Amino acid sequence: MTAETTRLASLVASARYVLWDLDGPICRLFAGYPAHQIAGELVRMIDELGMGALLTEQERASDDPHVALRGVHERHRGSDLGLALEEWLTRRELDVVPKARPTPYADPLIRTWSSLGAKFAITTNNAAVAAAAYIESRGLTDCFPYVYGRTPNLDLMKPNPHCLEEAIKAMGAVPSGTLMIGDAATDLEAARQAGVAFLGYARNESKERFLRDAGAEVVVRSLEQVLEVLRSPS
Structure with missing residues (x-):
């Protein structure tokens, strides 16, 4: 058993409560309609x-819709524009749920x-x-009694730990x-x-390098590694 596998086994063994990011560890939400x-x-x-003019060139060029959304919010807090954009993105996320692709071994x-x-x-x-709709589409609702996501107050998005702390409180954890499974530096910071x-969780080498550079000590390239740990005799 490698040192990394030992650390993974230790994380899994000590986790009575697990907080999952959606897009990445559970599914590729935008598989059918790229982000x-x-x-x-x-x-x-x-x-x-x-x-x-509210957006920087970096925000305009980002592949992540959250980047432009957050940019508007930071420079125009509490505006009707920010609320309208958040509602628009919520509708788009709901639209893509039917074409979302499960992460291998997630289910x-x-x-x-x-x-x-x-x-x-x-x-x-x-x-x-959108998260609840995806979970329902996979028949996993019973596994996830608690779902916390983006609110109109975008200051509370990860890396803010708000949604994690709300989940911990609700679960009595x-x-x-508690273990968080995520694929972004914002997940790690939260x-x-x-x-x-x-x-x-990193589906490719560049994402793994990004997570490790951010300080993640244990990263898996496939959720099969976690499943194998669970199925191994202790």
């Missing part, structure tokens, strides 16, 4: 409303781990209604027995601030 297309639509909408891992007594919540920067352990 960069939605990000481009959002920027065009901001331009058409005459508010394009069997969720069912297996849940059957062994782990308690789950979703803590995502996507809209909670303790941070020392986990640190909430005082919970972190397991990185």
